[in-house]
Amino acid sequence: DVVLTQSPLSLPVIPGEPASISCRSSRSLQHSNGNHYLDWYLQKPGQSPQLLIYLTSTRASGVPDRFSGSGSGTDFTLKISRVEAEDVGIYYCMQVLHTPPAFGQGTKVEIK
Amino acid sequence: QVTLRESGPALVKPTQTLTLTCTFSGFALNTSGMCLTWIRQPPGKGLEWLARIDWDDDKYYSTSLKTRLTISKDTSKNQVVLTMTNMDPVDTATYYCARTYYYVSGTYSNYYHTDVWGKGTTVTVSS
Numbered sequence: 001d002v003v004l005t006q007s008p009l010s011l012p013v014i015p016g017e018p019a020s021i022s023c024r025s026s027r028s029l030q031h032s033n034g035n036h037y038l039d040w041y042l043q044k045p046g047q048s049p050q051l052l053i054y055l056t057s058t059r060a061s062g063v064p065d066r067f068s069g070s071g072s073g074t075d076f077t078l079k080i081s082r083v084e085a086e087d088v089g090i091y092y093c094m095q096v097l098h099t100p101p102a103f104g105q106g107t108k109v110e111i112k
Numbered sequence: 113q114v115t116l117r118e119s120g121p122a123l124v125k126p127t128q129t130l131t132l133t134c135t136f137s138g139f140a141l142n143t144s145g146m147c148l149t150w151i152r153q154p155p156g157k158g159l160e161w162l163a164r165i166d167w168d169d170d171k172y173y174s175t176s177l178k179t180r181l182t183i184s185k186d187t188s189k190n191q192v193v194l195t196m197t198n199m200d201p202v203d204t205a206t207y208y209c210a211r212t213y214y215y216v217s218g219t220y221s222n223y224y225h226t227d228v229w230g231k232g233t234t235v236t237v238s239s
Contacts, residue, residue, distance in 0.1 A: 001175050033221055041159075048208060048229040049159065055220065060227065092159055096224045100174055103151075103159040 002027050002095050006104035012112040013087075019080040021107045023093035028073050030097075037097035038076050040069055043106075044089040052091070053078065085111060114138035116209050116230035123236050130196045130235060134209030141167055141187050147212035148192040149226055150183065152205040160205075164212060164224070165192055199237045206232040 003026040013019045029036045040053040051060040053069035056076060066081040080087055088111055093104040120132035132150070139146055150162040163183040164172045173181050182195045192209065210229040215221055 031222060033219065035220060035223070037223055039226070043159075048231055050229070051227045054225060054227075055223065090158075094159075094161075094226075096226075097222075099172055101161045101164075101224065103161060106158040 001100060002029075002098045002102050004093055004095055004102055004104035006091075006093060006107050009105060009107055011107055011109045013080075013083040013109060014112050015085060016082050019083050019087075019109060021078045021091055021093075021109075023071075023076040023078070023104050025074040025076070025095055027098060029076075029095050030073060036072055036076070037095060038069075038071065039094045039096060040078050041092045041094060042087075042089050043092065044086075047089075049092065083109070083111075114211055114228045116211060116228065118207055118209050118230045118233035120207070120233055120235065122234060123238065124199050125239050126200055126237060128199050130199050130203070132194045132196075132207055132209075132233065132235075134192045134194070134230065136190050136192075136209070136211065136230075139211060141165075141185055141190070141192070143167060145214045145216055147214055147224065148185065149210045149212045149224075150192075150194045151208045151210060151229075152203075153208070153232070154202070154205040162207075163194060166214060201237045204235065204237045206234045208232045 005024045007022045036056040041049040042052045043049040057069045068079045090106040116136045147166045149164040165183045180197045185192045210226050212226040215223040
């Protein structure tokens with residue numbers, strides 16, 4: 001099975017400052033069509049996970065443009081250009097190219 | 113508007129079988145490309161993918177749990193049922209169901225897009 005490794009696991013941030021989360025896969029997530037099948041979810045405190053970014057870099061509906069995703073092959077990154085208080089929670093990457101799908105361990109973002 | 117709601121027992125005893133139901137609205141599971149996924153989250157821990165059933169009744173399971181899981185659908189009731197046998201305290205978790213859409217062809221061929229989650233149901237395994 002594919003293993004996703006996120007870093008850091010805990011990320012204290014200052015509002016207004018940028019933040020970055022890494023997700024590394026044990027296998028390439030590139031489909032033969034050239035797309036990379038890696039999604040990002042945010043689980044806010046007390047809530048279900050919500051889709052943030054899909055197919056590596058496409059923001060889900062309603063997601064602010066301060067969130068961006070990038071990467072290729074086995075290395076992927078989620079960036080927040082300027083963190084806001086409402087961005088706190090746990091961020092998960094998820095690969096959906098290989099069966100079974102798998103999540104990373106999660107990165108907890110909290111306000112410093 | 114797509115909604116999903118998980119239901120089932122809050123407490124089960126070790127060795128018992130857990131049966132969870134996901135009741136959904138806003139989409140039809142007999143529509144080409146529509147799928148339903150189960151995910152769980154132990155207290156204070158991360159997400160674990162469990163199983164998925166596709167519109168054509170194909171079923172996929174977690175490698176580590178596949179001998180204990182069964183997923184099925186009742187399209188007339190807009191429900192998907194997940195059963196897990198031989199429950200253990202380590203199976204204590206919040207169980208989520210989520211809508212998944214499969215892009216059969218085109219730019220995003222073979223892509224499973226999971227976009228809407230239910231609120232989850234908490235299951236405790238204890239004697």
